[in-house]
Amino acid sequence: MKTLVQLLAVGLLGAAALAAQAQAPAAAPAATAAPAAAAAPAQPPSAMQIRVWASTCMACHGTAGRAQPGMESLAGMPRDEMIRKMQGFKTGRSPATIMHHHTRGYSDEQIAAIAGYFAALPR
């Protein structure tokens, strides 16, 4: 419940920042809410945030994780398996052509959240 309230608060701040920025003149620095955002403690990501993160993978791995020929589908891949694969690329333990370059852009927590999202999608 506390988390929910915090999430809501951050959301409101975010929305306020957006609105403020949208109405600012073009040249104005867009940072009225930045100190609040910077000072806020790390929040657990919202369901939409995780969904949008996961969608970054879908350019190559298919909408809803179902790939066209030539790429691996991620839908329904068990969460632990996907975390293991991603960490293998990230640490360099597993050979890769490009996935080491991508996985190193995501934190361990983000990888876990994305893996959980794909695990829940129907194959």
Next chain:
Amino acid sequence: MQRRHFVQSLSAAGALGSVSLLSACATAPGASAPHVVVVGGGYGGATAAKYVRLFSEGKVRVTLIEPNANFISCPMSNLVIGGQRDMAFLTHSYANLQQRHGVQVVRDRVNTIDPARRMVRLAGGSEIAYDRLIVSPGIDFMWQALPGMASAEAKARVLHAWKAGEQTLALRRQLEAMPDGGVYALAIPAVPYRCPPGPYERACMVANYFQKSKPRSKVIIFDANPEIQSKRGLFTRVFSQNFPNHIEYRHGHTLLDVDATTNTLRFEVQENFRAAVANVLPPMRAADLAVNTGLATVLRRWCEVNFLSYESVAVPNVHVLGDAIQTSAGMPKSGHMANQHGKVCAGAVVSLLLGQPVPSMPIVANTCYSFVNDTDAMHVASVHRWDAQQRTMLVVPGSGGVSPAPNEMEGRYAIGWAVNIWADMLG
């Protein structure tokens, strides 16, 4: 929660709903449902249109306005110019957006945007109202920089082929018609321009064609920049090792004008050069619609956005995607990047319209493959995340990089990339 109810009711009704089926049919939102209008059906706009439908689970109506009957991909178009692929490979229908995802696709051109009334006016004369507008207009060329290119005749003779379509095929035909021994000159403008590695890939694909079919011809690259702008080490090696007799790279060549009647390039400092085929990429800016709407806040050239939502910093309720935006440091103007803009924007727009918190930790990733011959490709990749203090997207330290060398496996992945991203935006 609502989606779960929906799945249950579908199942109860005996329908076996896949996610895509769900998003396709979940939609008869009434006229009171929030309405998003998307202008431009390229990598940014088509992706945004589809993902607003997916992320809102059909609760937001989407209209996509695009003048062309079909999508034609710029990425991979150098393979048509090089003779490996045909236009059909690049050409894809918008039908699935409508049939599977419930996007209303309108084939027309937006002439003006009226942000005060939240209306777009179409060339066909009608007006469409929006709650939020997503503009993915692509680029237009700064022809005034090249006075000799003003006429339609000049533009038909000296091609850019930097918007895939008729010019892609026309450039291929010019190369085919060129006699063996002729020089193909490629002029590259100063950065920023659409697709940083694209010109160098094009040089390779044309040189690859010359090696096989016109061995006495060669490519000369006249680059306004001081050095190769993407995959520099890789392209430098490919030019010298793969194409020692067929590619010559000349840096620091600022184009002053073009005499299209003789295919002559005039430079600020260096001597004129007369080519058999001249391929000129003029300086670029955000497309006219963005400039005319007051979205192009950087030198009337590029559109500044808030990277949490891609909302314009100048015009409320209008979001801008793709090559038209003022990018953050290290963020290329690429189709893959536009796809990622479209998704972050879609998540933010859906959240704003449905009264939910806007995701505050966006990540966007980029992958650009470049072919160097019939089979071998190489990549550059990067990952960018929101920095709350600097309020911009920064490259995640340690992420990204380039291939060690072009190779066949990445050639197969490059085709896989294309087929998959086309399906992700239009399938």
